[in-house]
Amino acid sequence: MFLFDCLYGMTDYYAKVDGIVYLVDAIDKVRFVESKKEVGRLVLDDSLSQVPFFILGNKIDIPIAASEDELRYYLGFFSYTTRKGKVNLEDSNIRPIEVFMCSIVRKMGYGDGFKWLSKYIN
Numbered sequence: 001m002f003l004f005d006c007l008y009g010m011t012d013y014y015a016k017v018d019g020i021v022y023l024v025d026a027i028d029k030v031r032f033v034e035s036k037k038e039v040g041r042l043v044l045d046d047s048l049s050q051v052p053f054f055i056l057g058n059k060i061d062i063p064i065a066a067s068e069d070e071l072r073y074y075l076g077f078f079s080y081t082t083r084k085g086k087v088n089l090e091d092s093n094i095r096p097i098e099v100f101m102c103s104i105v106r107k108m109g110y111g112d113g114f115k116w117l118s119k120y121i122n
């Protein structure tokens with residue numbers, strides 16, 4: 001099961017969650033503050049602490065879209081992501097977390113995110 005986007009009131013389902021995908025509109029910069037709060041809430045949720053998490057910044061086909069680094073910065077993940085290779089989690093408490101950019105209408109980018117996520121799901 002994946003948690004997709006912000007799903008308030010779904011804590012009953014958290015025990016079954018294999019991965020979290022949080023979709024952000026990369027052109028709606030005014031709402032980055034709201035996204036930062038929601039992402040922070042999910043990241044700090046103890047019941048999801050081992051769950052791989054990726055953020056998808058959508059609409060990169062539009063020139064004013066935030067870049068990947070901007071999104072990392074605005075969501076508070078600049079030095080916190082685990083990068084796109086696979087991290088060995090066995091000897092650490094690191095939780096896989098990463099940012100990917102995509103354009104859903106152009107059908108590009110999100111596949112990389114799901115491939116990355118699949119490395120951490122048994």
Ligand SMILES: Nc1nc2c(ncn2[C@@H]2O[C@H](COP(=O)(O)OP(=O)(O)OP(=O)(O)O)[C@@H](O)[C@H]2O)c(=O)[nH]1
Nearest residue numbers: 025028031058059060061062102103104105106107
């Ligand atoms: N150019 C472009 N447009 C997109 C993309 N993804 C969605 N849209 C369009 O953006 C418009 C608004 O859709 P969303 O951004 O999903 O908005 P929403 O979820 O309905 O509304 P909010 O939750 O308020 O953001 C629709 O017309 C979509 O077709 C994309 O990757 N690129």
